[in-house]
Amino acid sequence: MKLAAAALFLSSVVGSASAAVMRPSANLMKHARKLEENAGDDAAEEEEFAFLANYKLKMLTCKTGETYVNPEDGEYEYSSVVFRLCPDNGGCDDESFGGCKSGYGDFVVGINSFVQNYLEDKKEDMQQDDAFNVDEFGECREYEADQDADENEDGGDAAVYYVGPACSEDGMDIVLTMFTDEGCQTKSQDVTFEEISNGVSLPYTNGGLVSNYCESCSGYNDNGEYELSEMCMNLYQNAGKCESQMETFHYSGQNEASCEFIESMLPKQKGGAGKAIGWIFFVLIVLGAGFVGFTFLKKKRGDDKSFGLMSS
Numbered sequence: 001m002k003l004a005a006a007a008l009f010l011s012s013v014v015g016s017a018s019a020a021v022m023r024p025s026a027n028l029m030k031h032a033r034k035l036e037e038n039a040g041d042d043a044a045e046e047e048e049f050a051f052l053a054n055y056k057l058k059m060l061t062c063k064t065g066e067t068y069v070n071p072e073d074g075e076y077e078y079s080s081v082v083f084r085l086c087p088d089n090g091g092c093d094d095e096s097f098g099g100c101k102s103g104y105g106d107f108v109v110g111i112n113s114f115v116q117n118y119l120e121d122k123k124e125d126m127q128q129d130d131a132f133n134v135d136e137f138g139e140c141r142e143y144e145a146d147q148d149a150d151e152n153e154d155g156g157d158a159a160v161y162y163v164g165p166a167c168s169e170d171g172m173d174i175v176l177t178m179f180t181d182e183g184c185q186t187k188s189q190d191v192t193f194e195e196i197s198n199g200v201s202l203p204y205t206n207g208g209l210v211s212n213y214c215e216s217c218s219g220y221n222d223n224g225e226y227e228l229s230e231m232c233m234n235l236y237q238n239a240g241k242c243e244s245q246m247e248t249f250h251y252s253g254q255n256e257a258s259c260e261f262i263e264s265m266l267p268k269q270k271g272g273a274g275k276a277i278g279w280i281f282f283v284l285i286v287l288g289a290g291f292v293g294f295t296f297l298k299k300k301r302g303d304d305k306s307f308g309l310m311s312s
Helices: 002-022 026-048 050-054 111-121 230-238 259-265 270-311
Strands: 055-069 076-087 105-110 141-143 161-167 174-179 218-220 226-228 240-242
Touching: 026 050, 050 055, 050 226, 050 230, 055 105, 055 111, 055 161, 055 230, 055 259, 076 111, 076 161, 076 230, 076 259, 105 111, 105 230, 105 259, 111 161, 111 174, 111 230, 226 230, 240 259
Parallel strands: none
Antiparallel strands: 055 076, 076 105, 105 240, 141 161, 161 174, 218 226
C-alpha cells in the first residue's frame, strides 16, 4: 500500500514538473506575441512600400532657411533637403544633377531627418574618430566643450555651442557647422570649434557629410536576405511629395501636394537659359549679316547706276 502511494505521489510530481516545463509563463507568451506582432508590422510595412525597390535615391539640393516640420514628431527643422527617386532599371547617373530625366519623383524633408537616416544607413561603412563621433551630430546637438576651455575670461561659465548639419553655400552639399543656438540657425562667428575642443578639428566643414551618388533602396543584408532600405522607407514616409512622373508608386496613388514647394527650391538650370541666349545671339547675327549684305548690294547697285550715267 505504501509502495503504491509512493508511486502515485512520484507520478503526480513528474506530471506537475512536465506541465511546468511544457506550459510557458504568461510573460513569455506576451513577449512572444509582441515579437510576432512586430515581425508582422515589419512585413506589412515592407509590403506597403515594396515599390521603393524599383528606385535609387539621390540628393539634389539643400536649402538654408526653408523650414520643414517633421510630421513624425512635429519638430521644426530650419533647413530642407530635396532628394529624387530615380527608376533603378532606367539608370541613375551619379554625375548629373538630377540623376535621371523621366519616371522619377521628387521629395523634400528637413535636413536633420535626411542626415540622420543617411548616417544610420552608412554607420557600418563610416570610420569613427575617437575624438569625434560624427553619427551623434546627424541633428543639431549641444557640444560638450573641453573642460579647460569651458570658462570665460571672467571665470564664469562659457557660452553654450551646438554642432549640426548645415547646407553648403552653393546648396549642393551638406557640411557640419558650429552654432550658437539650439535650433542651429546662427553660425558661430567669433569662436572656432578648435577653441572649445582642445584643438580638435570639426570634420566635414567643407562638405562630404552625405553623398550625391545614387543610393539603392533595396539590397541584401548581412544574412543574405533581400530587403528594403530603412533609409528610403523612413525618408519617403516623412517627406513632402511630388510624384507626378513616377510610374510605380504607393497604392494610395500619386501624391503631388508638394510639387510647387519643391520646384521653388530646385536651382534654375543654366542649360535652358544658355540655349535661349545662344539662339538670340544667333538670330541677331543672322539678321545683322542679312542687313549688312542688303545694304552692300543696295550701295553697289547705286554705284553701278551712277557709273552708267556718267559714262553716257
